[in-house]
Amino acid sequence: MKNSLNHLQELESESIHVMREIASQFERPCLLFSGGKDSIVMAHLAKKAFWPAKIPFPFVHIDTGHNFEETISFRDSLVEELGVKLVVGSVQEAIDSGKSVEEKGVGASRNILQTLTLLDTIEQNKFDALLGGARRDEEKARAKERFFSHRDDFGQWDPKNQRPELWNLYNGKKFPGEHFRVFPISNWTELDVWMYIRSENIRLPSLYFSHKRDVFMRDGMWLAHAPFMQLKDDENLEHKVVRCRTIGDITCTGVVLSEANCLDDIVAEIAATRETERGNRADDKRSETAMEDRKKEGYF
Amino acid sequence: MDNTFDSNEYINMELLRFTTAGSVDDGKSTLIGRLLYDSKSILEDQYNAVKEASERRGEGYVNLALLTDGLRAEREQGITIDVAYRYFSTPKRKFIIADTPGHIQYTRNMVTGASTANLAIILVDARKGILEQTRRHSFIASLLKIPHVVFCINKMDLVDYSKEVYDNILSDFKHFSSKLEVQDIRFVPISALKGDNVVNRSENMDWYHGPTLLYLLETIHIASDHDLVNCRFPVQYVVRPFSDEYHDYRGYAGKIAGGIFKPGDKVMALPSGFTSTIKQIDTYDGPLDEAYPPMSATILLEDEIDISRGDMLVRENNVPQISQDIEIMLVWMNEKALQIGGKYAIRHTSKELRCLIKDVKYKVDINTLHRNLEDKNIGLNEIARVSIRTTQPLFFDRYKMNRNTGSVILIDETNNVTVGAGMIM
Structure with missing residues (x-):
């Protein structure tokens, strides 16, 4: 249609507007980069927002030490390609220095420990705005998030007392020590993200495409095996054709049985799926309001 | 979405943002649940989680409100406190619902949801007719200049699908609608609970010949909701690469707020009043022949004039x-x-x-x-x-x-x- 945008163009424009607002309203912004598809899309949007200049803020990766190897190598090559600075907050270092204490037993995860390292990294670098790739369609607590989400000087979110957010007028005013989490792709759905990756031809880690891997079943989810994962007695390793629908810390990222090995197949698979992508995230299954509770503490 | 999913169709869809305001018991959650469920946008694990939570609470039915009421306090008190955003799509359009609580104490949330909406759905209980809250929701839609408002006369099943009841509500409505400034007002008799006229045509109301609610949402004309006449470009950010390749590049980045901008157009910068000509309109994907709302673009001018964030580019003969x-x-x-x-x-x-x-x-x-x-x-x-x-x-x-x-x-x-x-x- 003449003089109108399709929905992906409109979403892209909204996200670019938010990114430029961050660069304008804050002194020390950064982009939280997890290595997952949403943060890869964020990196792509940031590239477009400031072109032909370079992205005017560093990327921050909170590394649990339990990442897929490919996540790390993909991260390093993307950062080099874009010419941005990378800041790594290491959960392993926090554990080694005694700052963090590792969870024990079967199902142990470093997911929760990320929050402490994230908040330390923010403080050390004096970041005042952190761009994140969270989307409102992912999870019910995230459905309540603002684009500009205020955090107090302890990094906490107060969901019942959020600032009203009207039109596209974003209020980034804060006191020293406080910061904002900003979510430029709030209004995108999982399918939008995949359609966009396909139409923009964005490079992704091969983990997202079908491959053979040692996996085991736990609580109805397939989990990828890694040397630091403890198996229960009744759990057995199997060799399956799988792909990741989301990528995070290995201990809590489920994989799906899938033959989809190109973007067209993935888009068709997502469009036909009857399960949400966080349905295979063990970290969300700990309680009915697990995400809200973690977010209040300062989680992503 | 069914198996006939066509990704090229999906990419050419328009985006419609709508808001729903309503109070407890007016059937708003049921309506949203119906739209999501009948358009197959509720996925199995979501549905199962809501079903389990409903059973745990001893509720005798699957409470679809638990899908949207995500905060602990909302679930505990059984109320919607904040704006919740929901997403669904049909083969025709993608929809963003700003679901807001309707009680007077949440007026600010309604206003927030309305600020970005192209369309508002206002629910009217067929048994009760136009109430104080209907007037309030209508007034907010009018005040926030939502271009399209759809009044859903809900719970028609409880008034025997009576045409007379529906007609009476419409004539009552005419009394106060003269005070409203809404360019496009529609009415649909529905039963969200039974599904009449929501996604599928009602067999119980053969006297109604208008479209179903979903058909309206899919087809209402929204392309002209933006102002394409009066050129307004608030400068958001100045792009200065400082690289060898783009040494003298100075681009004014922002989101077009009104009108159509083209290379060669004579423009004036406010507040300085200096004029220049558009040399190029840039995006990462290449230069544009024209830029219009709600595009984000970068404008380059022929002359070097002092422009910074907060300034505005307009046409000389059409200033705000x-x-x-x-x-x-x-x-x-x-x-x-x-x-x-x-x-x-x-x-x-x-x-x-x-x-x-x-x-x-x-x-x-x-x-x-x-x-x-x-x-x-x-x-x-x-x-x-x-x-x-x-x-x-x-x-x-x-x-x-x-x-x-x-x-x-x-x-x-x-x-x-x-x-x-x-x-x-």
Whole structure:
């Protein structure tokens, strides 16, 4: 249609507007980069927002030490390609220095420990705005998030007392020590993200495409095996054709049985799926309001 | 979505943002649940989680409100506190629902949801007809200039699908609708619970020949909701690469707020008044022949003139109003009352200034639209016509002409909270 945008163009424009607002309203912004598809899309949007200049803020990766190897190598090559600075907050270092204490037993995860390292990294670098790739369609607590989400000087979110957010007028005013989490792709759905990756031809880690891997079943989810994962007695390793629908810390990222090995197949698979992508995230299954509770503490 | 999913169709869809306002028991959650469920947008694990939670609470049915009421406090109290955003799509359009609580104490949430909506759905209980809350929701839609409003006369199953009941509600509505400024008003008799006229045509109301609700949502014409005539480009960010390749590059980045900009157009920068010609309109994907709302683009000019964030590019023969003295319709959003004589930070397009509250002209009774000239005490969720003076001139249009250049927010500088939403009169 003449003089109108399709929905992906409109979403892209909204996200670019938010990114430029961050660069304008804050002194020390950064982009939280997890290595997952949403943060890869964020990196792509940031590239477009400031072109032909370079992205005017560093990327921050909170590394649990339990990442897929490919996540790390993909991260390093993307950062080099874009010419941005990378800041790594290491959960392993926090554990080694005694700052963090590792969870024990079967199902142990470093997911929760990320929050402490994230908040330390923010403080050390004096970041005042952190761009994140969270989307409102992912999870019910995230459905309540603002684009500009205020955090107090302890990094906490107060969901019942959020600032009203009207039109596209974003209020980034804060006191020293406080910061904002900003979510430029709030209004995108999982399918939008995949359609966009396909139409923009964005490079992704091969983990997202079908491959053979040692996996085991736990609580109805397939989990990828890694040397630091403890198996229960009744759990057995199997060799399956799988792909990741989301990528995070290995201990809590489920994989799906899938033959989809190109973007067209993935888009068709997502469009036909009857399960949400966080349905295979063990970290969300700990309680009915697990995400809200973690977010209040300062989680992503 | 069914197996006939066509990704090329999906990419060419339009985006419709709509808001639903409603109170407890009016069937809003049921309606949203129905739209999501019948369009196959509720996925199995979501449905199962809601079913389990409903059973755990001893509720005798699958409570679809638990899908949207995500916060712990909301689930505990069984109410919607905040705006929740929901997403679904059909092969024709992608939809963003801003689901807002309808009680008067949540007026600020309704206004927030309405601020970005192309369309509002207002639910009317067929047994009760037009109530105070219907008037309130209608007035908010009108005040926020939502271009399209659909009144769903719900629970038709409880009035025997009676045409007479429906007709009576419509004629009652005509009495107060003259006060509303909405360009496009529609009515649909539905039963959200039974599914009549929501996604599928009702067999129980053969006297109704209009479209179903979903058909309206899929087809209502929204492409002309943007102002394509009056050129307004608030400069958001100046792109300066400082690289060898783009040594002299100076691009003005922003989101088009109105009109169509083309290379070769003569433009004027505000506030300086300097004129120049558009050399190129850039995006990462290449230069554009034209740029229009709501595109984000970068404009390059032939001449080097001093332009920074907060300035605006317009056409020489079509400038917005420029003034420090402005009248706004103000929705107050904070427990601490509006201070006459008080100073607030104000955001308008990409500009941030300060303003002084000069006077309250009148307060509006949000249920009756009655103007109260005596009461100047403006508290949470109240609406008033207010005159303000800004520290520097704003470049603005009346809100009814352009929602982008006619809207402001007020911020309390003692706590940095957004306390007011203003529509320029």
